[in-house]
Amino acid sequence: MDHLNSPLTPFEYDAFLFDLDGTLLDTADDLGAALNAVLKSQGIARVSPDEYRKAASNGAGALLELGFKEQWATQPQTERIKQLVDYYSQNIAKHTRCFDGVEPLLIALENQNIKWGIMTNKPGFLTDPLVAAIPALKNASVIISGDTLTEAKPSPMPLLHCAKLMDVAPSRCLYIGDAQRDIEAGKAAGMQTATALWGYIPSLDDALGWDASFNWQSPIDGFNHI
Incomplete structure (x- = not known):
């Protein structure tokens, strides 16, 4: 199968990568x-x-x-x-919580031995305490922030770095995010992409126009790709 031109079948994903704000967490x-x-x-x-x-x-x-x-x-x-x-x-996690469906999805990934990680443009001094405050995120295989490298999204560099650290080919990764830069970065990294329509999208029409591989109404849609 040509992984660059057609979405991967569910069993071909070795890793899921997630944006943080508006994707995993309602911040x-x-x-x-x-x-x-x-x-x-x-x-x-x-x-x-x-x-x-x-x-x-x-x-x-x-x-x-x-x-x-x-x-x-x-x-x-x-x-x-x-x-x-x-x-x-x-006051970083007074009201923040996982979006409904996120925790079951992460548990399902772990049960299937599919790695998952976080790639956010949030700076590390905010990412690290925030993730530490959310028990559901404790098993992330990798956490890369916007200032971890010299480039952030929409550059593909941090996503490629995630794949390298996880020892997974980019073509076998799925990146999920709620912003156009997420989809652009995922595509540029040679990954399949999914738009988190439950997140902080500007509008449904705009989000659908990003041309992601998938458009998920809720994290539960991710079960179809495990």
Whole structure:
């Protein structure tokens, strides 16, 4: 079979790799709390969960721009980003949880001796304590953050590094994420890809347009690929 041109059959996957925020973990409420703490300190109106969830995968700057709107351009941006990150790091897993279906999927992978790992653009000083706070993630074979290497997604470099550390051919890996950069990175690495439609996608139409190998409505869809 030509693995580069057609999706692999279920038994051909040796490893699943996952994005973190918006894929394995619902971190939006902790990120939103950090955003609203910064906004409150500056006398700016709070942002609702419906608003901040859409930007939760896009980093501190995107969250702050959402909250400050036209005032963001005149803010001391480095200072505000540090303020948000400091608050978040001190309250990193107060509301965060696995999305429904994630833990059963990870258990099923382990029961079938299929390796699984995490590749996120989150910086390591936030990734490590967050993952440590979530018992369901304790058996990850590899955890690679956005600053582990010199490049982050959409570069394929960190995904190829994951495959190397797991001793798995990239063509036998499936990468799951909720952002366009996830799908782009997976494709560039020669992996099959799945869009996590339950995550922080901008819209269903946008997500379907990323042309992933698969579009999963829930983590339970992953059982079809074990």
